[in-house]
Amino acid sequence: MTGKERVARTLTHRQPDRVPIYDKFWFEAERDFRERLGVPLLERHTRFDCDTAPCAQPQTIWELFDMDMVEVAWPDFRLRFSPPEVIEETDEWLLQRDGNQAVLRWWKHKMGTPEHVAFGIDSPEKWAAVKHLMTASRERVRWDEFWPLYRRARAAGRYVCFATVEPIEMIKDVLGHEIMLRSMIKRPEWIHDIFNTYITVAIEMLELVEAEGMVCDGAFVYGDIAYNTGPFMSPRHYREFVQPYHRRLFDEFHQRGMPVLLHSDGDIRLLLDDLIDAGVDFINPLEAKAGMDVRELAPKYGNQLGYCGNIDARVLATNDLERIREELRSKLTAVMAGHNYIYHSDHSVPPSVTLETYQAVLAEVRQAGRYD
Amino acid sequence: MSVVEVLSQAVLTGDDEQMPDLISQALDEGLPARRILNEGLLAGMAEVGRRFRENEFFIPEVLVAAGAMKAGLQLLRPHLARQGVQAAATAVIGTVKGDLHDIGKNLVAMMLEGAGFEVVDLGVDVSAEQFVEACRTHPVDLVALSALLTTTMPEMIGVVRLIRQELKPSPRVIIGGSPVTQQFTDEIGADGYARDAATGAEVARQLCMG
Numbered sequence: 001m002t003g004k005e006r007v008a009r010t011l012t013h014r015q016p017d018r019v020p021i022y023d024k025f026w027f028e029a030e031r032d033f034r035e036r037l038g039v040p041l042l043e044r045h046t047r048f049d050c051d052t053a054p055c056a057q058p059q060t061i062w063e064l065f066d067m068d069m070v071e072v073a074w075p076d077f078r079l080r081f082s083p084p085e086v087i088e089e090t091d092e093w094l095l096q097r098d099g100n101q102a103v104l105r106w107w108k109h110k111m112g113t114p115e116h117v118a119f120g121i122d123s124p125e126k127w128a129a130v131k132h133l134m135t136a137s138r139e140r141v142r143w144d145e146f147w148p149l150y151r152r153a154r155a156a157g158r159y160v161c162f163a164t165v166e167p168i169e170m171i172k173d174v175l176g177h178e179i180m181l182r183s184m185i186k187r188p189e190w191i192h193d194i195f196n197t198y199i200t201v202a203i204e205m206l207e208l209v210e211a212e213g214m215v216c217d218g219a220f221v222y223g224d225i226a227y228n229t230g231p232f233m234s235p236r237h238y239r240e241f242v243q244p245y246h247r248r249l250f251d252e253f254h255q256r257g258m259p260v261l262l263h264s265d266g267d268i269r270l271l272l273d274d275l276i277d278a279g280v281d282f283i284n285p286l287e288a289k290a291g292m293d294v295r296e297l298a299p300k301y302g303n304q305l306g307y308c309g310n311i312d313a314r315v316l317a318t319n320d321l322e323r324i325r326e327e328l329r330s331k332l333t334a335v336m337a338g339h340n341y342i343y344h345s346d347h348s349v350p351p352s353v354t355l356e357t358y359q360a361v362l363a364e365v366r367q368a369g370r371y372d
Numbered sequence: 373m374s375v376v377e378v379l380s381q382a383v384l385t386g387d388d389e390q391m392p393d394l395i396s397q398a399l400d401e402g403l404p405a406r407r408i409l410n411e412g413l414l415a416g417m418a419e420v421g422r423r424f425r426e427n428e429f430f431i432p433e434v435l436v437a438a439g440a441m442k443a444g445l446q447l448l449r450p451h452l453a454r455q456g457v458q459a460a461a462t463a464v465i466g467t468v469k470g471d472l473h474d475i476g477k478n479l480v481a482m483m484l485e486g487a488g489f490e491v492v493d494l495g496v497d498v499s500a501e502q503f504v505e506a507c508r509t510h511p512v513d514l515v516a517l518s519a520l521l522t523t524t525m526p527e528m529i530g531v532v533r534l535i536r537q538e539l540k541p542s543p544r545v546i547i548g549g550s551p552v553t554q555q556f557t558d559e560i561g562a563d564g565y566a567r568d569a570a571t572g573a574e575v576a577r578q579l580c581m582g
Contacts, residue, residue: 093472093497105472105496112521115472115496177475182435185386227476228550229568234430270427289551314522350522 002157003068004217011218011259011281013303013340019332019369020068020342021362022308027111028351030054030061036355039064056145065362070153071163071220072146075205077170077198079133100174119176124190134197136204150214162216164202166223167195167245181232184241191241199245203252219253219260226266228290238271243278250279261308265347267291276304285309288346295334306340313345317352321360328364343369375401376412383416386436388443395447405451413444417486421570438482459490461513461580464506466494468527473520476549480516480566483573500534512543513580519549529560544579548572
């Protein structure tokens with residue numbers, strides 16, 4: 001069975017030959033694994049592009065580990081594409097104003113969320129002045145990165161996901177979390193206007209990518225809507241402000257026969273019923289440290305939902321193979337019967353996991369995850 | 373409903389626009405600034421904290437409530453100073469060295485203010501030495517440490533150690549952030565674990581105000 005067949009069957013809850021394998025890596029983990037494997041990152045992979053530039057490598061880490069899936073497209077939703085303006089720089093970090101007029105402090109030599117120093121768009125008036133910049137365009141996709149990956153994935157029979165972001169993830173880069181969440185109560189019309197604008201462009205970008213010939217099998221939609229103790233917003237606010245736009249986007253994917261995998265960090269349990277209602281088919285990465293556990297969710301949601309993740313990175317980081325096997329087996333046992341599980345760490349593989357450990361993890365999934 | 377009850381309700385609903393009128397009304401009625409603070413603004417934030425812990429309130433509600441409380445506090449501050457009312461306790465807060473995350477830390481700072489603390493926010497990427505220095509320049513009762521990454525969480529060990537070593541008596545230390553657990557809190561000898569912003573403020577109150 002090819003990766004594409006394996007993932008396609010799993011996303012529709014039909015029995016594959018084994019549990020599909022997919023994963024994400026912290027920058028330092030990918031760099032170290034690649035060096036050990038003799039396939040170091042190319043020069044082009046700079047710290048400031050680390051979320052996406054791995055896809056520009058002649059062999060992505062997904063291909064190096066022969067995983068079943070890849071992601072392409074990744075439209076860039078910045079308002080302006082001009083290079084960031086450097087405001088201050090030290091040996092350790094860089095303070096810059098980006099294309100969304102946000103001032104962020106980034107580490108220079110390691111991966112991580114930047115400090116949100118200031119957001120230039122903090123009022124409906126300022127938004128009105130830049131709204132016209134948010135339009136669909138070819139410029140929003142790095143074709144030179146994704147065409148080669150797309151073609152290699154097709155040749156190798158891997159499942160290809162259209163990767164994009166949902167409104168919370170888009171708008172937090174423009175307004176920041178605090179302004180965005182406060183405005184749900186204080187300026188609801190403004191938030192609806194922004195969400196509507198961005199989701200319209202997100203759908204137009206899907207159409208544009210498709211029109212270019214990059215036709216994908218499924219959708220991997222990124223949007224952190226929770227943190228470690230619960231959702232950012234109440235289910236009521238989710239239904240009022242986010243769900244209508246989720247539904248619009250997910251409907252577009254479903255009309256094309258593309259299942260939707262939603263990535264959200266944190267504890268999203270309070271929102272799961274509403275997410276299912278919006279059209280989410282699979283969730284990722286199911287952070288164990290935030291209380292997400294497929295062993296509890298699988299019996300509760302049955303075939304309403306599928307799972308991609310939940311293998312506790314803290315356990316992987318012990319490099320204790322017995323503990324890791326126990327973690328894998330107990331979760332695989334709980335979810336395999338539903339034929340709706342894709343192996344993935346519960347966020348990203350950290351650099352404290354050795355290459356030998358990670359190779360053992362994949363071997364274990366390939367063995368213990370067999371259906372025959 | 374008394375004016376302090378209306379104030380408390382205005383905090384709860386995040387009604388910052390009503391604050392100037394309500395604070396003026398309360399002062400005009402001759403209420404002491406301390407009572408307006410405690411029974412109006414802080415009582416409202418205490419209820420916000422309770423609702424947050426009970427999953428009745430989420431971050432948007434906390435943000436607007438904190439905004440209303442801050443607006444009221446700003447208006448009340450000169451009266452508090454004139455009447456010799458000081459904050460019940462002072463807290464220094466920051467995200468540890470190597471970590472730039474600030475959203476969780478900011479929420480805890482808001483909730484600490486809402487619990488009656490004077491808050492000195494050192495920002496992000498704060499070294500152990502900077503925490504100690506801040507404790508030397510302010511009358512600090514509490515140090516609140518935040519870390520979002522498993523890779524930066526160990527920095528907390530050094531901060532706690534340096535505080536215990538350099539400051540006698542040492543202020544209380546609470547820690548929080550995504551990877552932090554009660555077990556880790558116990559292991560490094562911190563005084564309290566802030567599971568979330570509201571719990572953090574509650575733990576801080578218990579540690580510093582009894």
